[in-house]
Amino acid sequence: MNPGDRVRVDRADRTYEGVLLPSSTDERLVVKLEGGYNVGVDREAADVSVLAEDVYEIDGTDSTGPDDEAGSSEIEFDDDLPTISLLSTGGTIASTIDYRTGAVTAQFDAEDVLRAVPDLAGRANYRGRVVANILSENMEPPIWQDLAEAVSEEIAAGADGVVVMHGTDTMQYSASVLSFMLETPVPIVFTGSQRSADRPSSDNVMNAVSAVEAAKSDCAEVLVCMHASESDDVCALHRGTRVRKNHTSRRDAFETVGAEPLGDVDYETEGVSFRRGYRQRDAVDLSIEPDLEEDVELLKFTPGMDPQFLDVVEGSAGVVIEGTGLGHVHTDLIPRIEELIENGTTVVMTSQCLEGRVCDRVYDTGRDLLEAGVIEAGDTLPGTAKVKLMWALANSNDVEEAMGTSLAGEIQERSVPWE
Amino acid sequence: MNPGDRVRVDRADRTYEGVLLPSSTDERLVVKLEGGYNVGVDREAADVSVLAEDVYEIDGTDSTGPDDEAGSSEIEFDDDLPTISLLSTGGTIASTIDYRTGAVTAQFDAEDVLRAVPDLAGRANYRGRVVANILSENMEPPIWQDLAEAVSEEIAAGADGVVVMHGTDTMQYSASVLSFMLETPVPIVFTGSQRSADRPSSDNVMNAVSAVEAAKSDCAEVLVCMHASESDDVCALHRGTRVRKNHTSRRDAFETVGAEPLGDVDYETEGVSFRRGYRQRDAVDLSIEPDLEEDVELLKFTPGMDPQFLDVVEGSAGVVIEGTGLGHVHTDLIPRIEELIENGTTVVMTSQCLEGRVCDRVYDTGRDLLEAGVIEAGDTLPGTAKVKLMWALANSNDVEEAMGTSLAGEIQERSVPWE
Numbered sequence: 001m002n003p004g005d006r007v008r009v010d011r012a013d014r015t016y017e018g019v020l021l022p023s024s025t026d027e028r029l030v031v032k033l034e035g036g037y038n039v040g041v042d043r044e045a046a047d048v049s050v051l052a053e054d055v056y057e058i059d060g061t062d063s064t065g066p067d068d069e070a071g072s073s074e075i076e077f078d079d080d081l082p083t084i085s086l087l088s089t090g091g092t093i094a095s096t097i098d099y100r101t102g103a104v105t106a107q108f109d110a111e112d113v114l115r116a117v118p119d120l121a122g123r124a125n126y127r128g129r130v131v132a133n134i135l136s137e138n139m140e141p142p143i144w145q146d147l148a149e150a151v152s153e154e155i156a157a158g159a160d161g162v163v164v165m166h167g168t169d170t171m172q173y174s175a176s177v178l179s180f181m182l183e184t185p186v187p188i189v190f191t192g193s194q195r196s197a198d199r200p201s202s203d204n205v206m207n208a209v210s211a212v213e214a215a216k217s218d219c220a221e222v223l224v225c226m227h228a229s230e231s232d233d234v235c236a237l238h239r240g241t242r243v244r245k246n247h248t249s250r251r252d253a254f255e256t257v258g259a260e261p262l263g264d265v266d267y268e269t270e271g272v273s274f275r276r277g278y279r280q281r282d283a284v285d286l287s288i289e290p291d292l293e294e295d296v297e298l299l300k301f302t303p304g305m306d307p308q309f310l311d312v313v314e315g316s317a318g319v320v321i322e323g324t325g326l327g328h329v330h331t332d333l334i335p336r337i338e339e340l341i342e343n344g345t346t347v348v349m350t351s352q353c354l355e356g357r358v359c360d361r362v363y364d365t366g367r368d369l370l371e372a373g374v375i376e377a378g379d380t381l382p383g384t385a386k387v388k389l390m391w392a393l394a395n396s397n398d399v400e401e402a403m404g405t406s407l408a409g410e411i412q413e414r415s416v417p418w419e
Numbered sequence: 420m421n422p423g424d425r426v427r428v429d430r431a432d433r434t435y436e437g438v439l440l441p442s443s444t445d446e447r448l449v450v451k452l453e454g455g456y457n458v459g460v461d462r463e464a465a466d467v468s469v470l471a472e473d474v475y476e477i478d479g480t481d482s483t484g485p486d487d488e489a490g491s492s493e494i495e496f497d498d499d500l501p502t503i504s505l506l507s508t509g510g511t512i513a514s515t516i517d518y519r520t521g522a523v524t525a526q527f528d529a530e531d532v533l534r535a536v537p538d539l540a541g542r543a544n545y546r547g548r549v550v551a552n553i554l555s556e557n558m559e560p561p562i563w564q565d566l567a568e569a570v571s572e573e574i575a576a577g578a579d580g581v582v583v584m585h586g587t588d589t590m591q592y593s594a595s596v597l598s599f600m601l602e603t604p605v606p607i608v609f610t611g612s613q614r615s616a617d618r619p620s621s622d623n624v625m626n627a628v629s630a631v632e633a634a635k636s637d638c639a640e641v642l643v644c645m646h647a648s649e650s651d652d653v654c655a656l657h658r659g660t661r662v663r664k665n666h667t668s669r670r671d672a673f674e675t676v677g678a679e680p681l682g683d684v685d686y687e688t689e690g691v692s693f694r695r696g697y698r699q700r701d702a703v704d705l706s707i708e709p710d711l712e713e714d715v716e717l718l719k720f721t722p723g724m725d726p727q728f729l730d731v732v733e734g735s736a737g738v739v740i741e742g743t744g745l746g747h748v749h750t751d752l753i754p755r756i757e758e759l760i761e762n763g764t765t766v767v768m769t770s771q772c773l774e775g776r777v778c779d780r781v782y783d784t785g786r787d788l789l790e791a792g793v794i795e796a797g798d799t800l801p802g803t804a805k806v807k808l809m810w811a812l813a814n815s816n817d818v819e820e821a822m823g824t825s826l827a828g829e830i831q832e833r834s835v836p837w838e
Contacts, residue, residue: 137747137784139722169743173722248745248775248798297728300719300741302802303558303592304809309716312727322719325588326667328556356667365556379667386721 001048006055007031010047019055077125082160084124084215086113087150089143089174090134091167093193093204116197117208124212127159136167136192139174141390145290147174148181151188152288161187161215163208168192168245168253171224175240177387179222179408183287189214190224190240194251203227203251210235210265217272218281219263222408227251228264236261237272241384241410244354257381258355258412293317293393298386300352301329310336318346318389318399321374322382327351327358328365338372348375348389348403350382375400378411385410420467425474426450429466438474496544501579503543503634505532506569508562508593509552510586512612512623535616536627543631546578555586555611558593560809564709566593567600570607571707580606580634582627587611587664587672590643594659596806598641598827602706608633609643609659613670622646622670629654629684636691637700638682641827646670647683655680656693660803660829663773676800677774677831712736712812717805719771720748729755737765737808737818740793741801746770746777747784757791767794767808767822769801794819797830804829 001007003022008015009031018031029041029048088094088108108128114121131150132143151162166174175190182188191211193204203226211225214237222240229252238256247253256262263274297313300322310333313319319340323329327349329337341347349369351358357379360366370376377385380403388410389403396402405411420426422441427434428450437450448460448467507513507527527547533540550569551562570581585593594609601607610630612623622645630644633656641659648671657675666672675681682693716732719741729752732738738759742748746768748756760766768788770777776798779785789795796804799822807829808822815821824830 135747135750135782135784137720137743138749138751140749141723169747170722245744245772246774248770248772248777250775253772253775294723296723297725298719298721300717301556302717302805303589304560304713304715304805306716306731306735308731309728312725312731316725324556325664328554328588330557330559331554332557351667353664353667353672355665356669356672358667363554365554383721386723390723 001050002054004054005050006052008049008051009041010049011041011045016041017051081122081124082216083127083158084212085127085129085151085154085159085162086165087147087154087162088128088130088165089132089136089139089147089167091136091165091169091192092196093191093207094133094165094167117205119205119209120212123209124160124216127154127157129154134167136169136171136174139167139170141177141292141294144174144177144181144387145292148178148288148290151178151184152182152286155184155186155286159186161189161212161217163211163215164188164190165208166190166192168194168226171254172240172243172245172381173383173387175222175224175243176381176384176408176410177292177391179240179410180388180391181288181290182222183284184222185220185282185284185286187215187217187219187281188222188240189237190222191226194227194249194253201251203232206232206267207235210267213265213270213272214263217263219272219274219278220281220283221262221279223262224254225265226254228261233267235265235267237263237265237274239409241388241408242381242412244381244383258379289391289395291394292390294390296320296386296390296393298322298382300382301333303330305330305333307333307336310340313345314340314343316345317393318348320348320350320377320382320385320389322350322352323358324352326362326366327360327369327374327376328363329369331365331368334365334368334372337369337374341373346375346389346393346399347373348377348385350377350380350385352382354381355379375403377403378406380410420469421473423473424469425471427468427470428460429468430460430464435460436470500541500543501635502546502577503631504546504548504570504573504576504578504581505584506566506573506581507547507549507552507584508555508558508566508586510555510584510588510611511615512610512626513552513584513586514615536624538624538628539631542628543579543635546573546576548573553586555588555590555593558586558589560596560711560713563593563596563600563806564711567597567707567709570597570601570603571705574603574605574705578605580608580631580636582630582634583607583609584627585609585611587613587645590673591659591662591664591800592802592806594641594643594662595803595827595829596711596810598659598829599807599810600707600709601641602703603641604639604701604703604705606634606636606638606700607641607659608656609641610645613646613668613672620670622651625651625686626654629686632684632689632691633682636682638691638693638697639700639702640681640698642681643673644684645673647680652686654684654686656682656684656691658828660807660827661800661831663800663802677798708810708814710813711809713809715739715805715809715812717741717801719801720752722749724749724752726752726755729759732764733759733762735764736812737767739767739769739796739801739804739808741771742768742777743771745781745785746779746788746793746795747782748788750784750787753784753787753791756788756793760792765794765808765812765818766792767796767804769796769799769804771801773800774798794822796822797825799829
């Protein structure tokens with residue numbers, strides 16, 4: 001049994017089939033499944049049989065062996081091209097690329113990238129790095145911190161732009177939190193795929209190519225680059241703090257809430273253009289503040305909500321409430337919220353309407369919430385407010401001031417006058 | 420001190436100013452505040468002073484006294500016009516109408532309606548009824564049941580259509596739950612106001628007029644009628660189960676999610692038109708199933724969520740999860756969810772994407788959730804799924820079947836092919 005063999009792995013509860021990858025230890029097998037995900041299996045607990053030998057050519061980590069079909073064992077560094085770092089966290093788009101090992105923190109190089117997406121050739125010099133290999137619903141604050149550190153290291157090492165390959169489920173949360181953690185002199189562009197590479201309708205190639213073009217642009221912000229429509233013509237560039245996955249399956253699921261996207265990438269002309277003002281390349285120096293207060297929750301209020309949910313957040317550092325309308329909850333909950341605040345929990349109000357600002361000065365309920373000490377987050381999206389509160393509690397001396405101020409485009413100018 | 424006097428009420432914690440209304444008991448004062456809301460005050464606990472006598476003419480409940488400025492003491496019933504019942508639950512729009520008493524269950528008649536919104540004259544014969552007078556963030560399942568009973572009684576008494584005046588914060592939840600509780604042979608049209616009547620930009624008149632026109636139409640469904648744009652030209656008619664307040668303050672905040680509105684009302688021509696198929700007037704007989712299982716929660720999953728939230732719903736009858744993407748949560752939560760289901764809690768999956776169907780057959784996480792016994796709700800909106808689950812647990816023999824079936828338009832045909 002050797003790396004590259006097609007194997008079946010029988011465990012007590014489940015059977016996998018896939019290609020055996022090289023592994024750093026003999027105790028653990030790493031198998032690449034059909035969908036592209038890698039699964040790690042404890043060798044002792046599994047029954048493994050070889051289905052076919054040597055079905056897949058695995059590059060040696062020393063690159064001395066025979067190489068892929070193109071026959072080019074080295075991609076030359078081109079001084080005329082920018083260097084783009086591709087960081088992978090997992091998800092459908094990452095499964096396109098065959099990492100040479102199943103381990104997290106594995107490196108991958110230009111060859112791996114170009115074998116997976118040949119259209120990327122000639123656009124940049126590439127560096128690749130695996131930060132995580134998870135389904136994005138399993139994203140957690142410590143991985144955000146690893147990702148921010150990795151992005152920062154790549155920029156410090158000279159990357160002219162960074163592309164983060166990420167599952168689409170939680171991309172908006174990750175793009176938001178990195179917007180707060182990092183001041184960046186170069187573009188940091190998240191991209192992903194709503195359909196895997198084995199489907200005719202896959203969006204992975206166009207999204208990857210467009211993300212690289214965006215990472216070469218002069219917009220030094222955290223962006224999300226995904227299909228702008230169901231056609232393969234334009235990718236939209238969304239500000240990381242204002243983007244939301246608004247459809248479960250469409251390729252153009254990602255939208256900027258409450259505004260047009262910041263810009264777009266024309267797939268045919270490769271032109272990147274922006275509609276509004278943005279922070280330009282090299283406008284700020286690289287800096288990183290990756291600390292997060294993890295003990296922050298998001299609570300969505302709906303009619304009939306059990307007040308016990310407020311008991312769960314008792315003692316928490318912070319809670320973001322997704323209220324109704326201008327930022328309301330049942331008035332019976334207000335004394336309990338006041339108590340939480342008196343006991344040291346920071347409570348921030350957002351709206352489940354998603355668009356528009358909360359404004360708790362209009363109705364009695366809102367005024368009572370403000371009197372209780374609730375902090376308004378303007379039109380910050382609830383998910384963005386959650387990760388911002390995690391960040392602000394760990395990094396800001398004045399959390400109320402921070403939550404009411406736009407630090408990374410998360411609060412928009414009032415687009416609709418109140419009257 | 421008499422009804423109609425302008426008074427100041429000082430309580431331990433707060434001072435009110437407003438017009439004293441007639442009250443059914445001497446122990447309780449009812450004061451109409453500037454914003455239009457009524458507040459009830461325990462007489463013993465309050466210090467009341469008259470600021471000005473007889474500032475407001477209060478109609479006697481026997482209608483024998485002198486009447487309003489128009490001098491018409493009776494509005495004649497017009498055989499050629501349909502009869503529309505106006506039910507009020509409170510909210511900004513209801514504050515337009517001066518009820519003759521501050522009590523819930525108060526009646527109001529055509530005169531009250533036409534004094535408040537003269538543009539309603541000549542469109543219908545009106546009956547009026549106060550079901551509740553609450554801020555809509557305080558909406559609760561028992562009030563939904565009262566409202567359904569009241570609507571049913573009005574239809575049984577011969578109303579050709581019903582208009583429900585409702586605060587906008589939770590209108591979508593109320594319209595949804597009535598869609599499940601009632602089979603109706605006539606239109607039931609919710610309307611409200613995003614700006615109160617004392618503002619130049621108020622939307623209350625156009626919304627009320629358009630709702631009455633919709634209530635005269637042949638669409639025998641539960642609808643929401645609100646501004647379709649920022650202009651005063653067209654109101655959109657949304658199916659009650661698919662509508663969402665998508666902006667905190669705009670007059671056109673309400674949108675049908677994942678489709679065009681079902682129809683609209685042209686304010687100038689008064690024409691009501693529909694874009695798609697709908698249930699027609701008299702297609703079904705009136706019936707009501709108002710039972711609700713109140714012990715149902717909605718839980719929004721976000722990265723870093725404390726698993727303790729699942730402990731709160733332990734023993735609950737049901738919980739709707741607002742998952743990521745196609746309907747996912749962190750895989751660490753799945754064993755706990757399985758345990759909940761084994762202990763009798765019905766767990767339903769929806770998506771925080773809002774548009775698009777959940778589909779847990781695509782990725783491992785989803786398949787594990789299905790194996791654990793989670794029920795998929797198609798593209799039912801999370802809030803609609805919560806009230807539907809409340810209803811289904813009380814009225815359906817097969818809750819899984821019910822949650823996967825469109826009972827009132829809450830699950831749409833697949834509008835976007837999967838590939």
